Amino acid sequence: MKIPLKYNLGSLWVRRVGTLMTALGIGLTVSIAITMMALVNGLDSTFVETGHPNQLIVIRDGALNEVNSYFNRDLFQTVRLLAGIAKDEQGEPMAAGEIIVVINHPRLTGESSNVIVRGTSAMGLKLRPEARLVQGRWFQRGLREIVVSESLSNRFQSMRLGDTLHMSRSDWKVVGVFNAAGTAYDSEILADYEEIAQDWDRPIYTSILLRATDAPAFAQIRQRIADDRRIHLQAVDQKEYFRGQTVSSAGIKALGFFIAMMMGVGSSFAAMNMMYGSIMSRSKEVGTLRALGFSRWSILSSFMVESILLALLGGVLGCLMALPLHGISTGTANFVTFSEILFNFRITPKMLLLGMLFAATVGVFGGGLPALRAARTNLINALRD
Amino acid sequence: MKYSWLLLKNVLRNRRRSLLTITSIAASLFLVTALLTLLWELKNPGQTPESALRLVTRHKVSLFNTLPIAYRGKIARVEGVEAVIGSMWFGGVYKDPSNFFAQFSVDADQFFEVNADMRMPEDQKEAFKKDRTGAIAGKNVAERFGWKIGDKIHLKGALFQFDPELTLRGIYDGGSDDGGSLYFHWDYFNEGINNAGFTGTFAIRARSAEEVPKVAERIDALFENASVPTKTETERAFLLGFLSMMGNIQFLITSICSVVIFTIILVASNTMAMSIRERVREIGVLKALGFRSGQILAMLLGESVVLALAGALLGAFTARWLFASLNLPALTGGFVQKLNVGPGILSLCALIGILVGVLAAGVPAWRASQRPAVEALRRVA
Numbered sequence: 001m002k003i004p005l006k007y008n009l010g011s012l013w014v015r016r017v018g019t020l021m022t023a024l025g026i027g028l029t030v031s032i033a034i035t036m037m038a039l040v041n042g043l044d045s046t047f048v049e050t051g052h053p054n055q056l057i058v059i060r061d062g063a064l065n066e067v068n069s070y071f072n073r074d075l076f077q078t079v080r081l082l083a084g085i086a087k088d089e090q091g092e093p094m095a096a097g098e099i100i101v102v103i104n105h106p107r108l109t110g111e112s113s114n115v116i117v118r119g120t121s122a123m124g125l126k127l128r129p130e131a132r133l134v135q136g137r138w139f140q141r142g143l144r145e146i147v148v149s150e151s152l153s154n155r156f157q158s159m160r161l162g163d164t165l166h167m168s169r170s171d172w173k174v175v176g177v178f179n180a181a182g183t184a185y186d187s188e189i190l191a192d193y194e195e196i197a198q199d200w201d202r203p204i205y206t207s208i209l210l211r212a213t214d215a216p217a218f219a220q221i222r223q224r225i226a227d228d229r230r231i232h233l234q235a236v237d238q239k240e241y242f243r244g245q246t247v248s249s250a251g252i253k254a255l256g257f258f259i260a261m262m263m264g265v266g267s268s269f270a271a272m273n274m275m276y277g278s279i280m281s282r283s284k285e286v287g288t289l290r291a292l293g294f295s296r297w298s299i300l301s302s303f304m305v306e307s308i309l310l311a312l313l314g315g316v317l318g319c320l321m322a323l324p325l326h327g328i329s330t331g332t333a334n335f336v337t338f339s340e341i342l343f344n345f346r347i348t349p350k351m352l353l354l355g356m357l358f359a360a361t362v363g364v365f366g367g368g369l370p371a372l373r374a375a376r377t378n379l380i381n382a383l384r385d
Numbered sequence: 386m387k388y389s390w391l392l393l394k395n396v397l398r399n400r401r402r403s404l405l406t407i408t409s410i411a412a413s414l415f416l417v418t419a420l421l422t423l424l425w426e427l428k429n430p431g432q433t434p435e436s437a438l439r440l441v442t443r444h445k446v447s448l449f450n451t452l453p454i455a456y457r458g459k460i461a462r463v464e465g466v467e468a469v470i471g472s473m474w475f476g477g478v479y480k481d482p483s484n485f486f487a488q489f490s491v492d493a494d495q496f497f498e499v500n501a502d503m504r505m506p507e508d509q510k511e512a513f514k515k516d517r518t519g520a521i522a523g524k525n526v527a528e529r530f531g532w533k534i535g536d537k538i539h540l541k542g543a544l545f546q547f548d549p550e551l552t553l554r555g556i557y558d559g560g561s562d563d564g565g566s567l568y569f570h571w572d573y574f575n576e577g578i579n580n581a582g583f584t585g586t587f588a589i590r591a592r593s594a595e596e597v598p599k600v601a602e603r604i605d606a607l608f609e610n611a612s613v614p615t616k617t618e619t620e621r622a623f624l625l626g627f628l629s630m631m632g633n634i635q636f637l638i639t640s641i642c643s644v645v646i647f648t649i650i651l652v653a654s655n656t657m658a659m660s661i662r663e664r665v666r667e668i669g670v671l672k673a674l675g676f677r678s679g680q681i682l683a684m685l686l687g688e689s690v691v692l693a694l695a696g697a698l699l700g701a702f703t704a705r706w707l708f709a710s711l712n713l714p715a716l717t718g719g720f721v722q723k724l725n726v727g728p729g730i731l732s733l734c735a736l737i738g739i740l741v742g743v744l745a746a747g748v749p750a751w752r753a754s755q756r757p758a759v760e761a762l763r764r765v766a
Contacts, residue, residue, distance in 0.1 A: 018655055025651045028644050064482065064543045067449070104447035104626075111629035114447055168446055169612075200450070201612075232546075251720060259641060262416035263648070269409035270652040273402060277659045332632040338449075340630065 030318025036256025119196030271366025287382025307367020315359025410696025509555030669761025697738025
């Protein structure tokens with residue numbers, strides 16, 4: 001025989017102030033756990049969603065990333081003419097030689113961070129169709145012009161359309177603002193390759209971005225570059241390259257896990273306290289239930305259910321408290337390129353589900369011992385109380 | 386204070402409830418202590434009296450631009466500079482990229498004048514200076530990889546096409562990086578990069594702390610109109626630059642701490658509300674015996690403060706003990722060198738405990754103390 005759920009709901013309602021306080025405590029725990037997950041997920045998916053299939057990034061052999069890489073300009077011609085590289089409408093091979101430099105620049109809040117400036121070309125833009133102009137126009141050669149991502153423009157000083165930014169030896173004019181659909185390129189400033197190489201006095205390429213015609217050509221180009229011992233280059237799958245940068249979130253992941261665990265322990269004890277209090281104050285009721293013929297097992301499961309219900313109420317509150325964070329933009333250090341990476345908090349249905357599961361776990365831990373205690377109630381003693 | 390025995394008796398009345406409350410608060414305060422200590426360590430990198438004398442010069446644009454090593458001689462002649470060395474981030478790979486730790490190539494000749502706060506036997510210092518391919522490692526790094534003096538360390542260049550083969554000549558402790566880096570000769574590095582003759586930064590020791598700001602100004606003025614301009618700042622400011630790069634960590638940590646503290650207030654006030662509700666009649670009896678409202682309020686508040694404070698101190702001291710006994714660099718892959726829970730954070734935790742106690746019991750205790758004895762005694766608990 002099962003004790004009806006109505007009984008549990010009723011007893012939670014009778015102690016509504018205590019119920020709400022405990023649920024709120026669990027809710028805050030859940031909301032912090034979801035926040036940390038949303039932070040990690042936002043950062044990770046920024047990297048995971050960057051890149052296109054069949055595109056390769058060519059960097060110096062042994063370099064771990066574009067920022068570490070550099071090679072002579074003549075190598076670009078060798079790579080550009082490899083068979084299997086896709087052609088654009090004009091019949092030009094789709095390969096762009098690029099340079100990355102880094103500037104240390106103040107945010108609107110005053111603290112400085114490193115920002116990637118990419119010297120590229122019209123071909124480079126073609127290979128990144130996700131980068132779309134939202135304001136102004138693209139840069140032109142010879143005019144010291146830059147185009148800034150929307151996220152950078154909202155976060156750093158003098159990066160609005162029309163602003164002038166001093167970089168290296170020149171003043172650069174912001175002539176456009178772009179949006180790269182939440183990819184890692186949303187953390188970059190774009191300019192003309194020749195101008196950046198000249199102004200930084202670095203007549204080199206740091207990387208080549210290229211597109212293969214299809215998957216077999218992709219594998220072939222990759223192999224050919226690896227096999228050519230004279231050029232000392234390596235070609236990396238563009239998607240894999242960015243996926244590798246998710247190591248940047250390892251610290252936040254560990255910190256988030258630790259925080260959620262400790263808060264979970266704290267809330268479990270709090271829920272246990274509440275359940276003990278609630279069960280002790282109705283020992284007569286429990287005795288009556290036993291007298292009515294409800295088994296120890298149904299009493300145990302009924303109180304477990306009550307505790308889980310209490311915790312799930314907290315879980316719902318936690319999800320509601322965390323949801324407004326979705327989409328908020330923030331930034332941290334990319335540990336691979338050592339510069340600012342911008343991303344949005346991203347809450348997925350899976351996270352809300354995990355949050356509810358986390359709450360239920362707190363309910364199980366908090367309710368277990370008190371429910372056992374209730375199930376063990378001695379009928380005679382309880383009714384005599 | 387006369388009634389403190391009564392207060393204590395009340396704390397111990399429902400032992401399980403008190404224990405659960407204390408454990409819950411302790412778990413939360415353990416977390417708060419860990420977070421605050423982490424923030425404190427991040428914001429106060431390697432502070433020794435020596436570090437106040439150190440400055441770092443880098444390229445004005447960013448750390449990614451290098452400086453010509455020829456600047457060393459010019460900086461050495463600047464008034465107020467006692468010693469200067471070139472220091473270049475090497476960023477090589479030791480066996481696997483996941484074995485990350487800081488590696489620098491440095492001018493060995495004056496290295497120990499600039500880093501006078503590194504603790505290392507004199508004979509090891511000499512051995513390092515003499516061996517062009519020698520290296521010294523911090524205690525934490527050496528422990529992490531099980532290195533002993535005389536061991537060969539092979540690094541694979543990532544930023545540079547150069548794979549140094551080093552011999553460990555010494556193990557240091559302390560210093561601004563708390564024993565978390567490896568240093569080898571800049572001369573050897575320069576040879577590996579075809580004598581390109583550049584460095585990332587210069588580390589400078591000023592003659593006195595008063596001269597530090599002036600030295601920074603003088604150095605930057607010297608190169609203001611050169612093709613490679615510099616930015617000189619104190620070592621502390623330089624290191625804090627890395628923290629600011631990580632984004633608004635301070636905001637993240639302080640908001641999490643506030644949420645946690647708010648949660649404990651909920652937990653504690655729930656406990657106190659339950660326990661006060663159970664003894665309305667008893668409080669009525671005390672009143673009937675002639676206890677004044679103020680005394681009852683103080684007693685109830687005291688009870689709550691004792692509970693919260695016990696939890697807070699338990700959490701904070703557990704954190705202090707645990708962080709001191711764990712091998713943090715190994716556990717965190719070198720990210721956290723140490724978490725030293727100092728007296729400042731311990732007192733802050735105690736303060737939080739008292740505050741939580743007062744806030745948690747405030748409303749129910751006030752109500753209970755104001756209730757007339759007759760009404761309280763009439764109540765059926």
